[in-house]
Every structure is written in structure tokens, then in C-alpha cells.
Amino acid sequence: MRKNSRLPNLHNLGIHLRILLIVNLLAAMAAILLSKQLSDFLPLLAELSTVVQPVLLLSMLSLYILYPFLDKLKYWQGTTAIMLLEIAFTSFVFIAANRFFAFDSIPETGRACLLAAIVTAIVLYYFYLQERAYSPAIAEARLQALQARIRPHFLFNSINAVLSLIRSQPKQAETALEDMADLFRVLMSENRDLVPLAQEISLCHQYLDLEKLRLEDRLKITWQIDDMPSDAMIPPLIMQPLLENAVYHGIEPMPEGGEIIVKIYTKFKELHIVINNPYSPQNNHHTGNKMALKNIKERLKLHFDLESSLKAEARNNRYEVHIRIPEKI
Amino acid sequence: MPQTLKILIADDEAPARSRIRDLLEDIEGIIIVAEAKNGKEAIELAQTTKPDVMLLDIRMPLMDGIEAAQHAQKLEPKPTIIFTTAFDAYAIKAFDINAVDYLLKPIRLERLQIAIDKAHALKPLPMEALKPLQKMRSHLSIHERGRVLLVPIDTVIYLRAELKYITVRTAEREYLIEESLTHLEAEFGERFLRLHRNCLAATDYIAGYEKRLNEANEAQWVALLKGIPETIAISRRQQHLVRET
Numbered sequence: 001m002r003k004n005s006r007l008p009n010l011h012n013l014g015i016h017l018r019i020l021l022i023v024n025l026l027a028a029m030a031a032i033l034l035s036k037q038l039s040d041f042l043p044l045l046a047e048l049s050t051v052v053q054p055v056l057l058l059s060m061l062s063l064y065i066l067y068p069f070l071d072k073l074k075y076w077q078g079t080t081a082i083m084l085l086e087i088a089f090t091s092f093v094f095i096a097a098n099r100f101f102a103f104d105s106i107p108e109t110g111r112a113c114l115l116a117a118i119v120t121a122i123v124l125y126y127f128y129l130q131e132r133a134y135s136p137a138i139a140e141a142r143l144q145a146l147q148a149r150i151r152p153h154f155l156f157n158s159i160n161a162v163l164s165l166i167r168s169q170p171k172q173a174e175t176a177l178e179d180m181a182d183l184f185r186v187l188m189s190e191n192r193d194l195v196p197l198a199q200e201i202s203l204c205h206q207y208l209d210l211e212k213l214r215l216e217d218r219l220k221i222t223w224q225i226d227d228m229p230s231d232a233m234i235p236p237l238i239m240q241p242l243l244e245n246a247v248y249h250g251i252e253p254m255p256e257g258g259e260i261i262v263k264i265y266t267k268f269k270e271l272h273i274v275i276n277n278p279y280s281p282q283n284n285h286h287t288g289n290k291m292a293l294k295n296i297k298e299r300l301k302l303h304f305d306l307e308s309s310l311k312a313e314a315r316n317n318r319y320e321v322h323i324r325i326p327e328k329i
Numbered sequence: 330m331p332q333t334l335k336i337l338i339a340d341d342e343a344p345a346r347s348r349i350r351d352l353l354e355d356i357e358g359i360i361i362v363a364e365a366k367n368g369k370e371a372i373e374l375a376q377t378t379k380p381d382v383m384l385l386d387i388r389m390p391l392m393d394g395i396e397a398a399q400h401a402q403k404l405e406p407k408p409t410i411i412f413t414t415a416f417d418a419y420a421i422k423a424f425d426i427n428a429v430d431y432l433l434k435p436i437r438l439e440r441l442q443i444a445i446d447k448a449h450a451l452k453p454l455p456m457e458a459l460k461p462l463q464k465m466r467s468h469l470s471i472h473e474r475g476r477v478l479l480v481p482i483d484t485v486i487y488l489r490a491e492l493k494y495i496t497v498r499t500a501e502r503e504y505l506i507e508e509s510l511t512h513l514e515a516e517f518g519e520r521f522l523r524l525h526r527n528c529l530a531a532t533d534y535i536a537g538y539e540k541r542l543n544e545a546n547e548a549q550w551v552a553l554l555k556g557i558p559e560t561i562a563i564s565r566r567q568q569h570l571v572r573e574t
Contacts, residue, residue, distance in 0.1 A: 152416040156416050157342070159435050160342075160344070163348055163435050164351065168347070215342065254390055
């Protein structure tokens with residue numbers, strides 16, 4: 001997301017998806033313009049596609065490969081290079097196609113190259129605008145605003161719990177205060193860079209130790225993380241707020257408490273984090289929960305764009321949040 | 330020297346209870362008569378221990394402090410209620426407007442002392458202050474032979490208005506309460522269905538519908554109920570309910 005060049009990140013699947021969408025939309029528009037009646041539209045679009053899709057495929061592939069090199073150039077150099085590349089691909093495909101097929105209504109090569117240049121300009125301009133909207137400065141400001149905030153409910157209850165320990169179990173009170181200090185150090189720091197998964201997990205342990213202090217046996221945690229890559233990089237404070245939700249909505253309303261299950265694994269180069277907690281619809285009021293989920297969703301988007309997802313669902317008296325992010329080591 | 334004040338503590342967190350206990354030890358003229366883990370337990374323990382003051386945490390499982398305070402109004406003698414909370418912006422605002430006593434956790438000794446001193450003066454709890462905080466009650470409280478019984482709302486099969494009372498029917502038995510059916514319907518509308526002008530039946534307990542002949546030999550729809558043999562006649566105006574199921 002943050003880098004020197006203003007070119008879009010051509011190693012990102014989401015960017016390529018958008019290129020595909022914009023170019024095909026423009027192709028559809030061209031087909032509408034060229035067709036005399038509505039019934040001509042589909043055959044025309046199919047015909048256009050036989051030349052548009054190869055150009056698209058070629059460009060996406062080569063842009064993906066050339067991205068590390070393009071990214072080092074100045075912005076105007078990068079865009080010029082892409083422009084020339086597109087014109088070259090278009091003329092190549094058109095010359096090749098004209099040799100094998102006879103088209104009725106496809107423009108000749110010169111006009112096609114001009115069209116390709118215009119489409120490339122539109123796509124580049126779109127990404128330029130998008131990059132500005134999500135410019136590092138703005139994205140950074142938004143990340144800061146989105147910084148995970150701990151519930152005051154948790155803060156005051158924890159202080160209360162520690163106070164109760166001071167007279168009877170001073171040792172335990174000490175540990176609890178140390179955990180709290182660590183937790184708040186992370187919460188108050190500028191959390192913008194990715195952190196190793198292991199670090200987030202240890203933070204979660206400290207947080208849960210504090211919650212155990214007040215909830216005692218009511219809070220049970222099962223960690224299914226044997227297969228997790230400890231050095232995978234994730235945005236900080238992605239898991240802790242979710243655990244806080246799980247405790248607040250899943251454990252505290254239950255007189256007997258319950259079990260939170262945390263599962264982390266990788267599949268197809270993607271990291272999956274699943275947090276599952278008990279849930280009873282009648283005593284849940286989900287305003288606070290939605291805030292935290294929305295916050296995390298937005299942070300994931302700022303970091304990974306379309307390559308990440310967050311799903312939450314309630315089923316069979318359990319509530320589950322499932323995060324998917326690209327595995328980065 | 331005022332007489333000893335009997336205090337009941339209700340909080341779901343053991344450390345929070347022990348914190349209050351520690352503080353109360355430093356205050357003279359009081360005695361802790363019971364400790365409860367939730368609102369329901371608090372009301373049940375209050376029956377036998379008859380506290381003068383109930384310290385109720387707002388957020389508790391099973392029955393929260395707000396609901397417990399309402400049921401406590403039926404206790405004899407009526408205890409003074411002091412709420413405790415770590416953080417509940419909404420409740421605190423309502424309390425401030427209506428001058429309800431509350432203590433913020435972590436509780437300070439001085440604040441607790443003042444609240445307990447004021448409790449001697451015995452001020453009734455302004456019930457309207459609790460109204461905006463009241464969600465659906467989890468239990469109905471029933472006054473019976475000097476005791477207050479708590480009936481979980483999810484065990485109630487039907488509510489039927491009879492003269493000035495409401496019959497509350499569970500699988501085991503019937504109770505009488507003095508409330509209005511309209512109010513009950515407003516509060517528990519999502520659980521109950523109005524089958525008749527004078528009767529609300531819990532949707533969970535409706536087993537099905539059947540057409541029967543009544544005393545006047547007219548065909549009439551009745552609702553069959555789970556767990557009890559009784560049926561409830563459905564009034565003509567509510568017969569669309571049968572078709573909708």
C-alpha cells in the first residue's frame with residue numbers, strides 16, 4: 001500500500017480485477033456505439049473480445065512481471081512505458097488477428113492503437129485518482145483514527161480487579177499491572193506497521209490473563225494454533241479487539257461462562273484467523289460489536305485492499321469471526 | 330448510634346465483590362448479610378436476609394442490576410438500592426438526571442461511606458429513572474404469601490387477564506400478578522402472541538391450531554399448547570393468525 005511510486009500495486013489481485021472490469025466496460029460501450037440495433041450488440045461484443053481479451057491478458061501478465069522495474073521509475077516514465085507497451089501489444093495483436101480472421105466492424109490497426117492509448121489513459125487516471133484518495137498521508141491519518149480503542153468497561157473493571165488483589169495477593173496484583181502496562185503501551189503506540197503474528201498472540205495472552213482475573217473459571221480459551229506461521233506479518237491489534245468482543249458479548253452475559261476458540265492456519269498462501277465464541281441472541285445488543293468489526297474491516301482494507309476479508313456470522317448459539325489475509329513473511 | 334445496617338452485595342465478578350467487602354470492613358455500623366453473583370440470586374437471598382441496602386452491579390448475567398432493583402421494590406422491607414458500575418454512559422446519564430445513587434468502580438472508600446450514610450435516610454428509588462434503561466425483563470416477580478417468587482419469562486406458557494389479576498401459566502402451576510395485559514404485551518411482544526382479547530400465548534409453546542365446537546355448538550379455532558392439556562380459544566378477530574402459520 002505505501003510505496004514511493006504512485007503507480008498502482010500491480011502485484012495486487014484487486015488492481016488487476018479493476019483493470020479487467022474497466023477495460024471490459026469500455027469494450028461493451030464501444031460495442032453499443034458500433035451496433036446499429038440492440039440485437040447486434042452481443043455478436044459485436046464477442047467480436048471485439050477476440051482482440052480485446054488477448055491484449056488485456058498480455059498486458060496484465062507483462063505488467064505483473066515488469067512491476068518491480070516500473071515501480072523504480074519516476075511516475076511519468078512509468079506511465080509512458082505502460083502507454084508504449086499497450087500500443088505495442090495492440091498493434092501486435094491486431095496485425096496477428098488480421099492475418100487469420102476477417103472482421104466486419106473492427107477498426108483497422110491505427111485506430112485501434114489510438115483507442116488503446118485512450119483506454120490506458122483512462123485506467124491510469126482512475127488509479128491516479130484512487131491513489132490520491134488513499135494517499136499515504138490520508139491512509140496514515142485514517143489508520144491512526146482507526147486505531148483500536150479499548151473499552152472503558154474493560155479498563156475500569158480491570159483496575160477494580162487489581163485493587164481487590166493488592167491486599168490479599170500482592171504478587172498477582174504486580175503481574176496484572178505489568179500486563180496492563182504492556183497492553184496499554186501497544187494500544188497507545190502508533191500502530192501502523194505490520195507485526196509478527198507471534199507478537200499479537202502474546203498480547204492476546206496478556207489481555208486474556210487480565211480478563212481471567214475478573215471472570216475466573218467462567219472464561220475458557222482453546223487455542224488451535226499449532227499450524228500457525230509465527231513469523232507471518234499481520235496488522236497490529238487485529239485479534240485483541242475481537243477477543244474483547246468475544247468476552248464482552250459471549251462470556252460476560254453467561255452465568256456459567258463459556259469457551260472461546262481461536263483457530264489460526266494457512267491455506268493457499270493465505271492466513272486464516274477464526275475466533276468463535278458462545279452467543280445468545282436474547283441478551284445481546286450489538287452496537288459496540290459492530291464498531292469494532294467495522295474498524296478492523298477498514299484497517300484490513302487499507303493494508304491489503306481486496307486481498308483480505310472479514311466475515312462474521314451467528315449460528316447455533318455460537319458467533320464466529322473469520323479473517324483472511326495474504327500470508328506475508 | 331444508629332442501628333447496624335445490613336448490606337447485600339451483588340456482582341458477577343468475585344474480585345469486585347471482595348473489593349467492596351474490603352472497603353466495607355473499614356466502615357463502622359454495617360454488616361454484610363449476603364453476596365450474590367447475579368440479580369436473581371440477589372433477590373432470592375434478600376428474601377431471607379432482609380438487607381437494608383443492596384449494592385447492585387448493573388451488568389450481570391441472568392438478571393441485571395436494573396431489573397433486580399425493580400423486583401426489589403416488592404420486597405418487605407423495601408431495601409435502599411445503590412448501583413455500582415465500571416462504565417455505562419447511558420445508565421449514568423439517566424441516574425444523574427433522576428438523582429439515583431450510584432458508585433463508579435473502582436469504588437472509593439469516601440464515596441462508599443457517603444452513599445451508606447445517605448442510605449440511613451431511606452430515600453425511595455425513583456422508578457421512572459430505570460424506565461429508559463429497562464430492556465425486556467428476564468423474570469416476572471410474583472408476590473405470594475409474603476414472599477417474592479421469580480418466574481423466568483421463558484417458562485411462561487400464557488398470560489390471561491381475569492378481573493383485576495393476570496394469570497401466569499407455566500408447565501408446573503399458575504401464579505397471579507397485578508399488572509396490565511397491555512403493558513405486558515408492550516414489553517414482551519416479541520415472545521407472545523395475542524390470541525384473544527384477554528390472552529397472550531408464548532409463540533414457543535404453541536404446538537398448533539385445531540377447529541373445535543364450543544358450548545354454543547359453533548366451530549371455533551383453538552390453540553394447542555406444549556406441556557399442558559389446556560387450549561386457548563382464538564377470537565374471531567385474531568383468526569388470521571391461524572392462516573399465517
